[in-house]
Amino acid sequence: MDAISVIRAKRDGTRLTDAQIDWIIDAYTRGEVADEQMSALAMAIFLNGMDRAEIARWTAAMIASGERMDFSSLPRPTADKHSTGGVGDKITLPLAPLVAACGAAVPQLSGRGLGHTGGTLDKLESIPGWRAQLTNADMLAVLRDVGSVICAAGEGLARADKKLYALRDVTGTVESIPLIASSIMSKKIAEGTGSLVLDVKVGSGAFMKDIDSARELATTMVGLGTDHGVRTTALLTDMSTPLGRTAGNALEVRESVEVLAGGGPADVVELTLALAREMLDAAGLKDADPAKALADGTAMDHWRRMIAAQGGDPDAPLPVAREHHVLRAESTGVLTRLDAYAVGLAAWRLGAGRARKEDPVQAGAGIELHAKPGDHITTGQPLLTLHTDTPSAFPYALEALADAIAYAPQATEFTTNPIVLERIA
Amino acid sequence: MDAISVIRAKRDGTRLTDAQIDWIIDAYTRGEVADEQMSALAMAIFLNGMDRAEIARWTAAMIASGERMDFSSLPRPTADKHSTGGVGDKITLPLAPLVAACGAAVPQLSGRGLGHTGGTLDKLESIPGWRAQLTNADMLAVLRDVGSVICAAGEGLARADKKLYALRDVTGTVESIPLIASSIMSKKIAEGTGSLVLDVKVGSGAFMKDIDSARELATTMVGLGTDHGVRTTALLTDMSTPLGRTAGNALEVRESVEVLAGGGPADVVELTLALAREMLDAAGLKDADPAKALADGTAMDHWRRMIAAQGGDPDAPLPVAREHHVLRAESTGVLTRLDAYAVGLAAWRLGAGRARKEDPVQAGAGIELHAKPGDHITTGQPLLTLHTDTPSAFPYALEALADAIAYAPQATEFTTNPIVLERIA
Numbered sequence: 001m002d003a004i005s006v007i008r009a010k011r012d013g014t015r016l017t018d019a020q021i022d023w024i025i026d027a028y029t030r031g032e033v034a035d036e037q038m039s040a041l042a043m044a045i046f047l048n049g050m051d052r053a054e055i056a057r058w059t060a061a062m063i064a065s066g067e068r069m070d071f072s073s074l075p076r077p078t079a080d081k082h083s084t085g086g087v088g089d090k091i092t093l094p095l096a097p098l099v100a101a102c103g104a105a106v107p108q109l110s111g112r113g114l115g116h117t118g119g120t121l122d123k124l125e126s127i128p129g130w131r132a133q134l135t136n137a138d139m140l141a142v143l144r145d146v147g148s149v150i151c152a153a154g155e156g157l158a159r160a161d162k163k164l165y166a167l168r169d170v171t172g173t174v175e176s177i178p179l180i181a182s183s184i185m186s187k188k189i190a191e192g193t194g195s196l197v198l199d200v201k202v203g204s205g206a207f208m209k210d211i212d213s214a215r216e217l218a219t220t221m222v223g224l225g226t227d228h229g230v231r232t233t234a235l236l237t238d239m240s241t242p243l244g245r246t247a248g249n250a251l252e253v254r255e256s257v258e259v260l261a262g263g264g265p266a267d268v269v270e271l272t273l274a275l276a277r278e279m280l281d282a283a284g285l286k287d288a289d290p291a292k293a294l295a296d297g298t299a300m301d302h303w304r305r306m307i308a309a310q311g312g313d314p315d316a317p318l319p320v321a322r323e324h325h326v327l328r329a330e331s332t333g334v335l336t337r338l339d340a341y342a343v344g345l346a347a348w349r350l351g352a353g354r355a356r357k358e359d360p361v362q363a364g365a366g367i368e369l370h371a372k373p374g375d376h377i378t379t380g381q382p383l384l385t386l387h388t389d390t391p392s393a394f395p396y397a398l399e400a401l402a403d404a405i406a407y408a409p410q411a412t413e414f415t416t417n418p419i420v421l422e423r424i425a
Numbered sequence: 426m427d428a429i430s431v432i433r434a435k436r437d438g439t440r441l442t443d444a445q446i447d448w449i450i451d452a453y454t455r456g457e458v459a460d461e462q463m464s465a466l467a468m469a470i471f472l473n474g475m476d477r478a479e480i481a482r483w484t485a486a487m488i489a490s491g492e493r494m495d496f497s498s499l500p501r502p503t504a505d506k507h508s509t510g511g512v513g514d515k516i517t518l519p520l521a522p523l524v525a526a527c528g529a530a531v532p533q534l535s536g537r538g539l540g541h542t543g544g545t546l547d548k549l550e551s552i553p554g555w556r557a558q559l560t561n562a563d564m565l566a567v568l569r570d571v572g573s574v575i576c577a578a579g580e581g582l583a584r585a586d587k588k589l590y591a592l593r594d595v596t597g598t599v600e601s602i603p604l605i606a607s608s609i610m611s612k613k614i615a616e617g618t619g620s621l622v623l624d625v626k627v628g629s630g631a632f633m634k635d636i637d638s639a640r641e642l643a644t645t646m647v648g649l650g651t652d653h654g655v656r657t658t659a660l661l662t663d664m665s666t667p668l669g670r671t672a673g674n675a676l677e678v679r680e681s682v683e684v685l686a687g688g689g690p691a692d693v694v695e696l697t698l699a700l701a702r703e704m705l706d707a708a709g710l711k712d713a714d715p716a717k718a719l720a721d722g723t724a725m726d727h728w729r730r731m732i733a734a735q736g737g738d739p740d741a742p743l744p745v746a747r748e749h750h751v752l753r754a755e756s757t758g759v760l761t762r763l764d765a766y767a768v769g770l771a772a773w774r775l776g777a778g779r780a781r782k783e784d785p786v787q788a789g790a791g792i793e794l795h796a797k798p799g800d801h802i803t804t805g806q807p808l809l810t811l812h813t814d815t816p817s818a819f820p821y822a823l824e825a826l827a828d829a830i831a832y833a834p835q836a837t838e839f840t841t842n843p844i845v846l847e848r849i850a
Binding site: 048 | 428429432433436459460461462463464465466467468469471472473592595596597598
């Protein structure tokens, strides 16, 4: 077996054999297959695709490349959520403690942001003292004591995926359904959750720009999870405009705490509850009432205990950026468009995200949205507030927003997208 | 400008802009663009192609990545030949001194073998004392004194191509017309020859398996040469069976010397003369008579002087392999097939070629062909003699030959392919 023959097979449109897939994933993990060979294969997969059986084997080989976690010693059923990433998508923050408050264990291994979408760990790190890195034993202890934990995946999980993910990021091979689906599902299956809900974003701020691609990705992932004995469902959800009214690390933590306190933007509450119900159903907790847990403060209690268990101070003031700039409405009427991708890119340029893995992020940077599509607005009213520690970034952020906003005359009937577009099971 | 946006453009089927091509070739040469990025781009080019203008710019950028040679100080017109590579293709050896004997200067920068096709430098290195590495000054001196020189290209020529060629070799991105054409032509144009004849091989032993691909490659390269002021023509020639009666380093030198002595296999003589006439025509030497120069010994005189000028002893006995094995005919009838690729692969396994650039080759290893397609043969007569210093290789070489040979009944009319299939100008 050699790398070139595997690359050639996929390049020439052949399906890869189980033996070829097993060999190349293992050899790549061990460093025998070089990065430049794997990136050529990734591009061939990007352009020529993989069928369902190939994706399943590829995923299994990535799971086998690392350790598997085991939560069977926990007294509660495990449930996890994965989002394909969007702008202002802070849902994991209220969701994990909420579902824990309803009786499931939520082992939420999360990532950092890269590009225009934020990362859950970056957001939580804006809380003074909070640590993302836990040992497997510490993670299990927090799960047992609190019921939910949000932390970085250990080095040992799906090792092949770790290498491949970093490689795809620099070689233009990210937006491929077989590669995205196998990457996500290898981590989630190796993590050992009993049930999983996928939040597959659709729209300008998501990897999947149209609902057909999103449906294909969701269906592929649900199939992979089910085949590996994980109860898996997916919601296709709207990402044409940012979720909630904030995009940026500390800004999103503040909004998440508002939701846990029983308030917060309607769309964030709606999606948090929809995902919580999916997770609780999949975990066999059909009688749980997440809306009540938000309203009566038990979700907030779990949040505070979860943050404190990882060294964070839930009462500490959150960082605030040094400078801000208000962008005002240029027209009176109905806001018809506030583009998710543009807001994500602007937030990234303000310092909320990173260009390279090793870059730091600014805790306070980001964007507050004072209006959302469908809202009636008046010329001169504040639309967005931009926050940053580096005001030289303002012009670049504003440039990103140049075509992001559109208005219609006052009388226009304007229907916004529902948050949950479709359910795949 | 960044690598990912260039990769994505080609991945998504867009044509690359001049600025993108210039930037990525330069940045890759400087090491700013990583190998894994260039290999992803190479695969995207492989699968999505480049149009003629893109190939022209890509070639120009590769020329600009290194130095250019200049032979304008020579009193003779320069003419060069390039073969896309085949099994038993020793034509450069008799051709260069022959064309020099007819009045042109032949600056033949050559390569080493990789895979199943042999390399001209490997062949000549079987001559005791002969050196492939010359400084530019030494190369010019040999050209001035003898009229022809066959040597390794200096490090400075088409630097981007050197890196890219090595990368394509390990990433399954070799057999791409835009990448092959730009690689060959960037080196030949940078080398500074005034005219160029391309020998584009077609058949199982060649990169191009069918005549349509070969024609497309030839037309692309002729266009590139012409656009850069090099008088360029191409012959499409048969590579369904090995050229001549030997494949292997010293074996091919011996056969080349037979041709220079006025003998040798008919196909080698025919192709040598056809290419010589093309080169002499392109160099403006229409009255030269290469057949006469072979017959009267002047080509042989030039060969001896050329070999001696690079330290070689033209009278020294050539190395002979320690072991041999005779493969005999299993049938009486007409030999209808002796597959070029299989013979090349078998010769490679016997030690005539290398698996990795840093491997040595055996001077004596290779295969002698005692019959060629169209010959009448009798059961038990020798068909092939396999030579090697490592007899443990015999079974692997014989395995490569398992399906390479076919016979027809004695009375069958069998027409072999002509050597020169087509001319492109």
